[in-house]
Amino acid sequence: xxxxxxxxxxxxxxxxxxxxxxxxxxxxxxxxxxxxxxxxxxxxxxxxxxxxxxxxxxxxxxxxxxxxxxxxxxxxxxxxxxxxxxxxxxxxxxxxxxxxxxxxxxxxxxxxxxxxxxxxxxxxxxxxxxxxxxxxxxxxxxxxxxxxxxxxxxxxxxxxxxxxxxxxxxxxxxxxxxxxxxxxxxxxxxxxxxxxxxxxxxxxxxxxxxxxxxxxxxxxxxxxxxxxxxxxxxxxxxxxxxxxxxxxxxxxxxxxxxxxxxxxxxxxxxxxxxxxxxxxxxxxxxxxxxxxxxxxxxxxxxxxxxxxxxxxxxxxxxxxxxxxxxxxxxxxxxxxxxxxxxxxxxxxxxxxxxxxxxxxxxxxxxxxxxxxxxxxxxxxxxxxxxxxxxxxxxxxxxxxxxxxxxxxxxxxxxxxxxxxxxxxxxxxxxxxxxxxxxxxxxxxxxxxxxxxxxxxxxxxxxxxxxxxxxxxxxxxxxxxxxxxxxxxxxxxxxxxxxxxxxxxxxxxxxxxxxxxxxxxxxxxxxxxxxxxxxxxxxxxxxxxxxxxxxxxxxxxxxxxxxxxxxxxxxxxxxxxxxxxxxxxxxxxxxxxxxxxxxxxxxxxxxxxxxxxxxxxxxxxxxxxxxxxxxxxxxxxxxxxxxxxxxxxxxxxxxxxxxxxxxxxxxxxxxxxxxxxxxxxxxxxxxxxxxxxxxxxxxxx
Numbered sequence: 001x002x003x004x005x006x007x008x009x010x011x012x013x014x015x016x017x018x019x020x021x022x023x024x025x026x027x028x029x030x031x032x033x034x035x036x037x038x039x040x041x042x043x044x045x046x047x048x049x050x051x052x053x054x055x056x057x058x059x060x061x062x063x064x065x066x067x068x069x070x071x072x073x074x075x076x077x078x079x080x081x082x083x084x085x086x087x088x089x090x091x092x093x094x095x096x097x098x099x100x101x102x103x104x105x106x107x108x109x110x111x112x113x114x115x116x117x118x119x120x121x122x123x124x125x126x127x128x129x130x131x132x133x134x135x136x137x138x139x140x141x142x143x144x145x146x147x148x149x150x151x152x153x154x155x156x157x158x159x160x161x162x163x164x165x166x167x168x169x170x171x172x173x174x175x176x177x178x179x180x181x182x183x184x185x186x187x188x189x190x191x192x193x194x195x196x197x198x199x200x201x202x203x204x205x206x207x208x209x210x211x212x213x214x215x216x217x218x219x220x221x222x223x224x225x226x227x228x229x230x231x232x233x234x235x236x237x238x239x240x241x242x243x244x245x246x247x248x249x250x251x252x253x254x255x256x257x258x259x260x261x262x263x264x265x266x267x268x269x270x271x272x273x274x275x276x277x278x279x280x281x282x283x284x285x286x287x288x289x290x291x292x293x294x295x296x297x298x299x300x301x302x303x304x305x306x307x308x309x310x311x312x313x314x315x316x317x318x319x320x321x322x323x324x325x326x327x328x329x330x331x332x333x334x335x336x337x338x339x340x341x342x343x344x345x346x347x348x349x350x351x352x353x354x355x356x357x358x359x360x361x362x363x364x365x366x367x368x369x370x371x372x373x374x375x376x377x378x379x380x381x382x383x384x385x386x387x388x389x390x391x392x393x394x395x396x397x398x399x400x401x402x403x404x405x406x407x408x409x410x411x412x413x414x415x416x417x418x419x420x421x422x423x424x425x426x427x428x429x430x431x432x433x434x435x436x437x438x439x440x441x442x443x444x445x446x447x448x449x450x451x452x453x454x455x456x457x458x459x460x461x462x463x464x465x466x467x468x469x470x471x472x473x474x475x476x477x478x479x480x481x482x483x484x485x486x487x488x489x490x491x492x493x494x495x496x497x498x499x500x501x502x503x504x505x506x507x508x509x510x511x512x513x514x515x516x517x518x519x520x521x522x523x524x525x526x527x528x529x530x531x532x533x534x535x536x537x538x539x540x541x542x543x544x545x546x547x548x549x550x551x552x553x554x555x556x557x558x559x560x561x562x563x564x565x566x567x568x569x570x571x572x573x574x575x576x577x578x579x580x581x582x583x584x585x586x587x588x589x590x591x592x593x594x595x596x597x598x599x600x601x602x603x604x605x606x607x608x609x610x611x612x613x614x615x616x617x618x619x620x621x622x623x624x625x626x627x628x629x630x631x632x633x634x635x636x637x638x639x640x641x642x643x644x645x646x647x648x649x650x651x652x653x654x655x656x657x658x659x660x661x662x663x664x665x666x667x668x669x670x671x672x673x674x675x676x677x678x679x680x681x682x683x684x685x686x687x688x689x690x691x692x693x694x695x696x697x698x699x700x
Contacts, residue, residue, distance in 0.1 A: 009059040015048040016040045132179040136187060139172035143194050147201065158205055159220050165198050166227050199230065203237050210242065213280050222284065222293040231295050238281070239302040246273055247310050263318060263330050267337040270307060274344060278303065286344065299344060300354050308359045312366075321371040324379070328428060331367055373437050376429055380420050384445055387416040388452040393462040394476040397484055404594035407491070410484035414492060417449045425502050432508040439503065439518070446496075446525045453489060453532045457482060457539045479543040483591060486536040486598065493526050537602065544584060544606040545613075551580035552610065555617045555666070559625060562658040569653055570662040573669035580610070581673045588677055603677055608685035614670065615690045618663055622697045629656045657698075664694040 011019040016036055021027065036045055146165045172191060176183060202224055209218040225234040250269050274282065278298060285296040311318070318330045345351045354360055390396065396411050409415040423429055424438050424445075431438075461478035500522050504515055554576035561567065584603060592599045653661075667690055674681060681687055 009055045011052050011055070015052060016045055017048065017052075019052070128178060130179070132175040133183060135175040136172060136179060136183060136191075139168055139175060140187065140190055140194065143168045143172060143198075144190075147194060147197050158201070159217055159224075162198065162202055162205065162224055163220065166202075166224050169195055169198055170227065199228070199233060202228075203233070203241075206234065206237060207241055210238075210277070210281060215280060215284065218280065219284055219292055222296065226293070226295055232301070234296065235298055235301040238278070238298050239306045242277055243273065243303055243306045244310075246277065247306060251310060251314050263315075264333045264336075266315075267333060267340075271337070271340055274299070274303065282344065286350075297350075297353065299341070300357055300360075304341065304354065304357070305359055308363050311363075319366045319368065321368045321375065324372055324375045325428065327372050328431065331369075331372075331431065334367070369431065369433055372431070373434050376424075377437075377441060380423060380429075380441065380445070384417055384420050384448060387413045388448060391462050392456050392459045392478070392481055394481075397476050397481060404484070404487050404591070409488045409491060411481075411488050413452070414449070414485075414488040417445060418492065418495070421445055421499060422502075425499075425506055430506055432506065435506065435508055442499075442503070443521065443525060446529065449492070450525075450529045450532060453485060453529075454535065456485065457532075457536055477543075479540065479587070482536055482540045482543060483595070483598075486533060486540065487595060489529060489532050489536065493530050496522055496526050537605070540602050541605045541609065544587060544602065545609055547583040548580045548606070548610055549613055551576045552614050552617060555614070555621055555663070558621060558662050558666075559628075559659050562662065563628075563655045565655075567658065569658055570665055573666045574662065577666050577669045577673065581670070581677070584677060585673070592678075600679060603679050604683050607674055607677075607679060607687075608683075611670075611684055611686045611690060615686045615693065618667065618690060619693055621663065622660070622693065625656050625659050626697075629654075660694065660697045664698060667691055667694045 008019045008023065011017065016039060017032075021032065033045075040048075143165055146161055146168065172194075176188070176191060202221060205217070206221040206225075209221055222234065225231055247270070250266060281298055284292050285294075285298060318334075321327045342351050342354065345354070390413070396413055398408075398410055398412055398415065404410060409418060421442060424442055461481070500519060503518060504510075507514060507518070554574070558574065562570075584606065588599055588603060671681060671687060671691065674684060674687070
């Protein structure tokens with residue numbers, strides 16, 4: 001781009017544009033006109049462009065004149081070039097022809113040489129095949145001779161012969177693989193028969209060594225299987241000839257056929273096979289610290305596969321989840337058997353081989369755990385729902401107030417719910433494989449109990465006729481129910497940490513993170529249930545006030561007792577004071593020995609609200625008395641003014657003063673009775689205001 005810029009002629013300074021604008025990469029005619037039109041007129045721009053066009057033409061002519069000589073010289077040099085090229089064409093064509101002839105000759109020689117080499121290779125292969133065929137004949141005769149005398153030898157001699165025969169058989173197989181084109185079908189058939197015969201003799205000797213518990217011969221037999229690359233045959237022989245008959249005998253026993261509940265006995269007898277008939281074989285092949293022969297897995301490929309097949313054929317009924325108790329028993333026994341099997345391995349990698357085996361996985365899938373959980377869910381949740389659907393009544397209370405100081409619950413509903421929570425994690429119901437499902441069920445039961453408690457405190461109390469007909473039993477009220485519910489909820493929340501410890505012990509994954517999640521989850525549940533306590537307290541206080549406030553309303557009757565009745569000056573409180581607090585006294589006597597702290601709190605709250613209402617009633621009476629007194633004074637002044645005679649003032653204590661005195665006596669008695677309830681007077685709201693109100697009224 002810089003070269004292009006220097007090649008352009010420089011525009012005069014008086015033009016309205018610069019020469020480099022035309023060679024910019026983003027040059028656009030419309031943009032150029034638009035930009036310069038703002039500066040000069042179109043006529044001026046046209047004249048400037050014409051001037052610069054002349055400069056460009058002059059520059060182009062100068063450039064042509066400058067390079068003209070080079071163009072002329074170039075054209076002169078090109079004269080006669082075509083003749084020179086034509087002169088080179090003939091020699092080059094001749095050279096090309098000669099090169100192609102040489103290439104053809106070389107290709108023919110290479111082909112001839114390759115064919116000769118291939119022929120030599122085929123001859124060598126043929127010689128090798130014939131030599132191998134000759135060896136095959138020798139091996140067949142030798143192997144046949146070895147195996148023909150095998151039946152008449154002792155075990156130690158027989159194993160030597162079998163080892164030699166195995167080596168000879170491998171030699172035979174090697175030679176057969178090198179002469180497949182020349183060997184006849186009869187020879188191949190004979191080779192296969194001899195191999196089968198060798199394996200038959202080996203299987204017989206292998207079984208004899210197992211029964212005779214001869215470790216040395218057993219190890220040598222296993223190594224022969226490895227030399228023959230026939231490990232699966234050894235595992236199949238053990239499965240078919242040793243394990244299968246024993247399992248059939250176990251399953252055919254009279255006990256096994258008469259009762260299907262003795263699965264534990266069957267598993268015990270199956271484990272005895274591992275510690276009996278297969279012990280020596282497992283010692284040789286299974287344990288890493290004393291392993292002598294590698295490559296065999298009799299525990300999985302012989303023992304487990306046969307057991308799984310027999311159970312699937314003859315004991316299918318054990319997988320049926322219809323009877324949850326029996327299903328749980330069988331599944332637990334099976335998991336115990338599975339654990340015992342895994343304990344035979346001392347290396348985790350070997351355990352994974354068992355766990356990852358296809359038949360092992362299929363066997364575990366046959367246990368329909370989701371159906372079992374659904375049955376248990378309906379059983380437990382159904383029990384809880386039946387208990388929670390009952391309306392609140394005396395029938396829900398288990399006994400007298402003495403039960404409050406005991407660890408057991410006071411309400412049948414709470415007791416049933418808590419028993420269901422424990423039932424979830426009991427040995428006869430819980431399965432570690434369903435830990436998550438049972439944990440969710442636990443939280444659901446707790447949530448349902450919390451919902452029921454919130455609903456129960458607002459329900460109407462039902463007096464059942466059934467409870468009225470029971471002799472020597474107290475008639476429980478809703479207040480009693482609320483107190484028992486409060487204590488039950490408190491006990492329920494306090495017991496949840498113990499339940500959490502049980503759950504953590506049952507957790508199949510003892511991970512600190514999991515433990516923390518469980519703890520946080522149950523803590524949140526506890527907080528939710530604990531929210532019932534203040535609601536219950538509010539209802540208890542309302543029940544207490546409901547029984548008391550009706551008597552305090554009688555304070556409005558005091559003016560009628562003294563106005564124009566000529567009664568003596570009051571010296572004792574009215575009956576309504578004692579009646580108003582007698583229920584609270586009875587309440588304290590009934591429950592203070594069992595829940596003293598709660599009783600004090602409930603009385604304090606109830607008395608505070610009751611005192612507030614009492615203050616309102618007393619204030620209304622005092623206000624009414626004062627208004628009446630002022631009205632009478634005004635009437636008296638009007639009457640005196642109309643008659644012109646001043647009436648003498650009444651002698652002694654007026655009716656209004658008697659009313660105020662009675663109110664003061666009542667308030668003092670009220671405060672004294674509160675003191676008798678062992679509730680600090682200072683904790684009662686509005687009590688001091690009440691006393692000050694009646695004292696101030698007397699001083700006026």
